[in-house]
Amino acid sequence: xxxxxxxxxxxxxxEGENATMNCSYKTSINNLQWYRQNSGRxxxxxxxIRSNEREKHSGRLRVTLxxxxxxxxxxxxxxxxxxxxSYFCATDLSGTYKYIFGTGTRLKVLA
Amino acid sequence: xxxxxxxxxxxxxxTGQSMTLLxxxxxxxxxxxxxxxxxxxxxxxxxxxxxxxxxxxxxxxDGYNVSRLKKQNFLLGLESAAPSQTSVYFCASSxxxxxxxxxxxxxxxxxx
Numbered sequence: 067x068x069x070x071x072x073x074x075x076x077x078x079x080x081e082g083e084n085a086t087m088n089c090s091y092k093t094s095i096n097n098l099q100w101y102r103q104n105s106g107r108x109x110x111x112x113x114x115i116r117s118n119e120r121e122k123h124s125g126r127l128r129v130t131l132x133x134x135x136x137x138x139x140x141x142x143x144x145x146x147x148x149x150x151x152s153y154f155c156a157t158d159l160s161g162t163y164k165y166i167f168g169t170g171t172r173l174k175v176l177a
Numbered sequence: 178x179x180x181x182x183x184x185x186x187x188x189x190x191x192t193g194q195s196m197t198l199l200x201x202x203x204x205x206x207x208x209x210x211x212x213x214x215x216x217x218x219x220x221x222x223x224x225x226x227x228x229x230x231x232x233x234x235x236x237x238x239d240g241y242n243v244s245r246l247k248k249q250n251f252l253l254g255l256e257s258a259a260p261s262q263t264s265v266y267f268c269a270s271s272x273x274x275x276x277x278x279x280x281x282x283x284x285x286x287x288x289x
Contacts, residue, residue: 097275108181108267108280109220116275154219156278163208163227163274164235167220 072155072171080176085142087171089155090135098131099156099165100140109154112140147177179203183268183281190258190288198253198284200268208271209251210278211235211243213264220267226251227274258288 073088089098097116101109115122115131115138122129128141142149152172156165184199200209207228212220212235222235224243232243240262242254251270255262265285269278 099277101278106282108282109269109278110280111277114275114277158274163225163233164222165278166222166236167212169217169219 072153072168074171075169076172076174078174078176079145081145081147083145085145085149085173085175087140087153087173089138089140089157089168091138091155091157091166092136093157094160095133095157096160097158098129098138100127100129100138101154101156101167103152103154103170105151112153142173145173145175147175149173150175181268181270181279181281183266183284185284186282187285188287190255190286192258192260192288194258194288195254195256196258196286197255198266198268198286200251200253200270200281202249202251202268202270202279204270204272204279205248206270206272206279207248208274208278209245210269210271211241211251211253212267212269213237213262214267214283215264223253223266260288262286263288 099114100112103109126143131138152170154170156167181202210225211223226245229248244252265283269280271278
């Protein structure tokens with residue numbers, strides 16, 4: 067089974083609204099990353115948060131990490147149609163060089 | 178700056194045929210990865226490399242082989258293609274295990 071599971075699987079909102087998606091994982095991690103994938107393209111890195119960090123911001127993105135609950139959330143504020151994409155979390159397996167990706171949240175922002 | 182380039186972009190194979198997917202990166206990254214993406218499954222790691230001349234197995238390595246003879250190239254081979262290997266294959270590279278991965282745009286492979 068996947069290390070990271072995103073929730074919800076799909077999300078549809080109006081332009082200007084905020085979008086929140088969550089990621090849960092199973093084992094201890096050193097860091098967690100969020101990626102975006104536009105249709106037919108490769109993944110693009112958005113933000114990395116380390117296990118000793120609780121919150122991180124990058125432009126309209128806000129990521130939180132709760133290691134006690136083994137969960138993370140990605141908030142996109144003031145969403146735009148261009149934010150329409152799938153969003154994935156990726157967690158490292160401690161002691162390895164591997165990252166495990168979740169199944170993703172498909173976000174649709176309606177203009 | 179091209180980043181990560183995957184060749185080919187599309188390919189259709191018959192069961193039992195072999196082929197090699199090429200990944201090239203121009204960022205001097207040590208780490209390179211091959212993933213497959215299937216509907217509802219997210220990305221699954223096939224093989225990875227932590228430097229020139231090294232390779233290691235990921236989550237789903239069966240039926241695939243890889244080579245990293247040059248630092249900038251990471252090849253993924255299918256020796257005898259099976260319909261279950263129909264997927265979109267992504268290559269990625271990074272400068273370190275805690276650094277962002279840079280992805281190519283994928284190879285869409287269909288096996289009939």
